[in-house]
Amino acid sequence: MRILVVEDDPLILNGLAMGLSLHSMVVDGVNNCEDAHAALATTQFNAVVLDWMLPDGSGIDVLRDMRSRKDTTPVLLLTARDAVEDRIRGLDEGADDYLGKPFDLDEVAARLRALDRRAAGRSIPNLVWQDLTLNPATMEVSLESKPLILSRREFAVLSALMERPGIIVSRSQLEGRLYGWQEDVGSNAVEVHVHNLRTKIGRQRIQTLRGIGYRLRSENI
Helix, strand or coil: CEEEEECCCHHHHHHHHHHHHCCCCEEEEECCHHHHHHHHHHCCCCEEEECCEECCEEHHHHHHHHHHCCCCCCEEEEECCCCHHHHHHHHHCCCCEEEECCCCHHHHHHHHHHHHHHHHCCCCCCEEECCEEEECCCCEEEECCEEECCCHHHHHHHHHHHHCCCCCECHHHHHHHHCCCCCCCCCCHHHHHHHHHHHHHCHHHEEEECCCEEEECCCCC
């Protein structure tokens, strides 16, 4: 998952970035409304963690702008404004979930996974494709009921493919799931992770469409 965190407190922003990365999430952070608008206009995110009070305006304004543009990216409001009327207003303005400060990082991660499932139309937590099972919460993968050991980025590639089995996922989409703005991306980084993943789950399971992307190979392809 790729997450945008809009938070002006650097300690909270850095803590979220570090904590969510342990849950195989790539976090991009901004600290004001202007940069949030620019990020949302140029990058596709799985979810947004949005503070209410920002130095150049309100997170509610960012949320309202998103929804006015038909941007359906799930939004978790994470704010010290935790009165009942504030929660009601935030949800009525278009937020998908609301969590007050202070918060537990594991709970934030769990809520983001739930928002991602809901956006994808999935009700069960695990991703299952043929004899592969992936648990986003525990980052466990099994093949024919036997556990597989994957690196964080191999796990992210497999997650992206298993979320849309049979659908082509482009190289740029995979790069977006693997690397944040501040990370350098090698010219063949995706190919290396796909190659390593193939050695663990079977080369025939991932199909390369040259110049287009990758997909999990169904039995009739």
